[in-house]
Amino acid sequence: MEENKDVTIYDLAEKLKLATSTISRALKDHPTISSKTIKKVKKMAEEMGYVPNTLAAGLRGNKTNTIGVLIPTVTQPFLSSLISGIEIAARKSGYNVIIMQSHDSYEEEVSMAKSLYSSRVSGIICSLGMKTVDTTHFQQFVNNNIPIVFVDRVPKDFNTFRVIIDNHAAAYKATVHLIEQGCKRIAHITAGSEFGNLYNERKRGYIDALTKYNLPVEKELIADLKTVTYNEALKASDKLLDLKNRPDGLFASGDIMAVSAIQSAKKRGIRVPEDLKVIGFNNDPISEIIDPNLSTITHPAAKMGQMSAEIILKSIKFPNKDEVKEITFLNTEVLVRESSKKI
Structure with missing residues (x-):
């Protein structure tokens, strides 16, 4: 099965009807390019999920076998148990886990999401930060068919998997x-x-x-x-x-x-x-x-982590399978x- 093609400056040039040299210079804030064009190019680059070629060239076409985990903090017992469940399920299937903390900051969450995307993770599991109200920074994963699962603290209006309790x-x-x-x-x-x-x-x-x-x-x-x-x-x-x-x-x-x-x-x-x-x-x-x-x-934190990882792994194995992104309610006592x- 053909893997997703990385977005290149050629794709940006075609979309914006600009020369590739203009795109390249705009991305580097070159003084010969107007601020208006730089802003337009960078906005489109973000929307399309463009990653600079220095990274993309090394990773293009290769799987990283890594699942990104973005959580508020590792110090809360619930979240540390969640991570444990994710790691156990991921490693059974030969995947590594990258853990990043937002510290309940919206700005840090946006930055960490970009870092995980740039690292070419195969999937991402996220528990939202307390202050997060806008989730558009996760759209870059969806646009590039990178599976995403929200767990515990989940958005109401983002069409992807959620693993939560009632x-x-x-x-x-x-x-x-x-x-x-x-x-x-x-x-x-x-x-x-x-x-x-x-x-x-x-x-x-x-x-x-x-x-x-x-x-x-x-x-x-x-x-x-x-x-x-x-x-x-x-x-x-x-x-x-x-x-x-x-x-x-x-x-x-x-x-x-x-x-x-x-x-x-x-x-x-x-x-x-x-x-x-x-x-x-x-x-x-x-x-x-x-x-x-x-x-x-x-x-059931560990179980929720395990289930989240299993959903990611299944989505990686069957990337084009069209199934409902149903919410999973886990029992509590x-x-x-x-x-x-x-x-």
């Missing part, structure tokens, strides 16, 4: 668990809507569970963090537990947020779980270290520990 259903189960333990006034710590669909869906699951069980949805019991950090979550927990009519249950969209609530409660002499029942999300290692051990929602048990 965040709404998972949050609903977590909230129902607290209700079943006797909680009547349940708080929720999450991230603001600007951080994407994942946290929005968890909040929606929390609200739907309260509504289903005829419990009030109170604005003062919902804390939207500006940054997803322990310190920000601790401030939010302090505020919630200082309410005159404080909550008797708390569902946090991440384990680090839930741990902050337990620490805040301890400072105030509020007993967990006797006075406050807490459940988190992700089953991070810290959930078993904190006292009392934290109830949480399992999040409530993992009950001491922090939420009815005493």
Whole structure:
């Protein structure tokens, strides 16, 4: 089967109706070329996925047998487990993995995506950064038939594979668990809507569970963090537990947020779980270290990584197979520990 042809300056010249010498000089910001032409050539080069010939000549026609992984950070337990799953599946098929971190920066994510494309990866797996709202920087992969899978933090409107859990259903189960333990006034710590669909869906699951069980949805019991950090979550927990009519249950969209609530409660002499029942999300290692051990929602990170890699590998093997880019929902479970048990 014929492999995809690399975009060359000849393709750019034909598209723009310019001489190849003009294209070459424009790409090098040559002073004899007008700024208007330089801008036009560079824009078209980016849209068509052009890579300078110094790199393309060495790689043209060759497979790199490398999968690019673009994630916010390697320090989060969920994402490190995700990477492990990707690497195991990739290496079984003779592929290497390049890992790049966006640090939740949109600008860095754009830059890292370009670097991965320039490295001629065979496919890319990405979990979006917190601040990413525009995903056009991934179009260069689609335009050149390089398979892409979004995992966990995924765009709503990008037509490619997604591997995610049902965040709404998972949050609903977590909230129902607290209700079943006797909680009547349940708080929720999450991230603001600007951080994407994942946290929005968890909040929606929390609200739907309260509504289903005829419990009030109170604005003062919902804390939207500006940054997803322990310190920000601790401030939010302090505020919630200082309410005159404080909550008797708390569902946090991440384990680090839930741990902050337990620490805040301890400072105030509020007993967990006797006075406050807490459940988190992700089953991070810290959930078993904190006292009392934290109830949480399992999040099959390694399995999600493995599945993402398998989709990439299948797409590389059958590049022209026309199939639906369906969303894959992976099951989650409530993992009950001491922090939420009815005493």
